[in-house]
Amino acid sequence: MSDSGVVINEFGLPSNPAEDDGPRILGATLAITTLALIAYLTRMYVRLIMVRNVGLDDYFMSLAIALVVSGQGVIWGSIVYGAGRHMGDIPLEHISTGLKLNFVSQPIFLIAICVTKLAVGATLLRIASTKFYRRLILGIMGFMAFYTTGCFFTVVLQCTDIRALWDQSIPQNCWSQSTLKGLSYTNVALNILTDLLLALIIPIPMLWNLNVNRRTRFSLIFALSLGAFACAAAFIKVGFLVNYGKTGDWLWDSRDISIWTVMECNTGIIAGSLPALRPLFKKVLGTSLGYGNASSGRITGSGYIRQDTLKSKTRKSMVTGKSGTDETSSERAFNYYEMNDHKAAEGNGKTQGVDGATFFVTEVDARSSDESVHRVKPLAVSPGPNRRGGAEGITKTTTMTVDYIARQA
Known part of the structure; x- marks a missing residue:
């Protein structure tokens, strides 16, 4: 005025x-x-x-x-x-x-x-x-x-x-x-x-x-x-x-x-x-657009994407003393990763979890200009303990976020 x-x-x-x-x-x-x-x-x-x-x-x-x-x-x-x-x-x-x-x-x-x-x-x-x-x-x-x-x-x-x-x-x-x-x-x-x-x-x-x-x-x-x-x-x-x-x-x-x-x-x-x-947004758009079915690695109208974390152990080299992954960047980058066109089943591993949930573990590729970062191999989510053998070494616990599609009953 x-x-x-x-x-x-x-x-x-x-x-x-x-x-x-x-x-x-x-x-x-x-x-x-x-x-x-x-x-x-x-x-x-x-x-x-x-x-x-x-x-x-x-x-x-x-x-x-x-x-x-x-x-x-x-x-x-x-x-x-x-x-x-x-x-x-x-x-x-x-x-x-x-x-x-x-x-x-x-x-x-x-x-x-x-x-x-x-x-x-x-x-x-x-x-x-x-x-x-x-x-x-x-x-x-x-x-x-x-x-x-x-x-x-x-x-x-x-x-x-x-x-x-x-x-x-x-x-x-x-x-x-x-x-x-x-x-x-x-x-x-x-x-x-x-x-x-x-x-x-x-x-x-x-x-x-x-x-x-x-x-x-x-x-x-x-x-x-x-x-x-x-x-x-x-x-x-x-x-x-x-x-x-x-x-x-x-x-x-x-x-x-x-x-x-x-x-x-x-x-x-x-x-x-x-x-x-x-x-x-992914849940709403996935439901309204109808992304195929879960068995083909796509979101269905009856499912939803959820992010969660799991703990994995990354073995350190006894010679170099460096971890195989940059756990800090990997953890943070994972929070905003999504499945590439929802086809995780073909390239990144797939396994059945509890209650019929299908887990997709996305592969980390977070590279740094000032530290050595190597690609993490696809993980298999298993209800049992990890029984794989290997050379003795120093282990470090890191946190990793995974995407999975949980089917509704």
């Missing part, structure tokens, strides 16, 4: 009763928060019920959605107490509460944005196939945690007594607006940089060389690249920081900043949750 009708009332505050952006703030933030909550709940259904495999990225995302929902409640309260209206149009007894809630929402979403990116970083760690990418991702995650901590302290320590931000009776002894704006611009710039790194710059080359079929590769790249929308939201937010607080009309000036901050965080949650929904 235009500010052309704003006047200064008898209390020296800007006023224009015709302008009220409270409903717009609530509608925009509540809509995107609801979508993010649906994406998160679907993600946890897949992880807890379908694949029964919860990881660090899920814990980060759970914390992020808890912060976002809490922040949405704070924003709702701030709207009740005047957010989206001019200061002169808010009852005097409500201004202090509105300003306080507006302030409280800032560190909540500051931390929520960081935790969301940590969740995306942890997702990338699941599929990182070399030490280079793992170290790079961990370095970015550590950097995000470091600069977010710094930003948090600049927010809460900007005044000698932080209550001065919402209580006019307390003397103002705060940093200048130019200093605070400079810090805000720095925070936004770092957010944009890390968004680009985690959404495009790292995933595309890393997934491009991942040994999975083309459909899987492109679906993962597309899902993670949606995080670029969070970057776009951060760019848009910069334009509203320019005039923030120039006239002291804080609850009016913050309306678009609040909307795009919530957009940035929730878009990251949605984009970060999409890769985890692939088993659900």
Whole structure:
């Protein structure tokens, strides 16, 4: 809305009763928060019920959605107490509460944005196939945690007594607006940089060389690249920081900043949750399209794909002392492997398990530029103990994820 009708009332505050952006703030933030909550709940259904495999990225995302929902409640309260209206149009007894809630929402979403990116970083760690990418991702995650901590302290320590931000009776002894704006611009710039790194710059080359079929590769790249929308939201937010607080009309000036901050965080949650929904998409598409029958190695309308883990022992060489596989990259890469055109029975081994389930053990081919990685021979899943003999040597227990089709009764 235009500010052309704003006047200064008898209390020296800007006023224009015709302008009220409270409903717009609530509608925009509540809509995107609801979508993010649906994406998160679907993600946890897949992880807890379908694949029964919860990881660090899920814990980060759970914390992020808890912060976002809490922040949405704070924003709702701030709207009740005047957010989206001019200061002169808010009852005097409500201004202090509105300003306080507006302030409280800032560190909540500051931390929520960081935790969301940590969740995306942890997702990338699941599929990182070399030490280079793992170290790079961990370095970015550590950097995000470091600069977010710094930003948090600049927010809460900007005044000698932080209550001065919402209580006019307390003397103002705060940093200048130019200093605070400079810090805000720095925070936004770092957010944009890390968004680009985690959404495009790292995933595309890393997934491009991942040994999975083309459909899987492109679906993962597309899902993670949606995080670029969070970057776009951060760019848009910069334009509203320019005039923030120039006239002291804080609850009016913050309306678009609040909307795009919530957009940035929730878009990251949605984009970060999409890769985890692939088993659900495979189940739904497999049922609707009818992939032949299980005996031919294809998904049927009465079956579903599930990922699980099994422990195998990789023998170490007594001469070289090196393991035959890079167990770290193999374990993580397996979480996002799918059967190549669902024809695992022909190339990778097949055996019957309990309850008539058919297991397909996919062959690992995770190669690293800085370590020796050899191909793992197809495993046979057997209900009995491993009785194969062999030379004595050092063994190491590793975790490997396998796909299997479980037939429903």
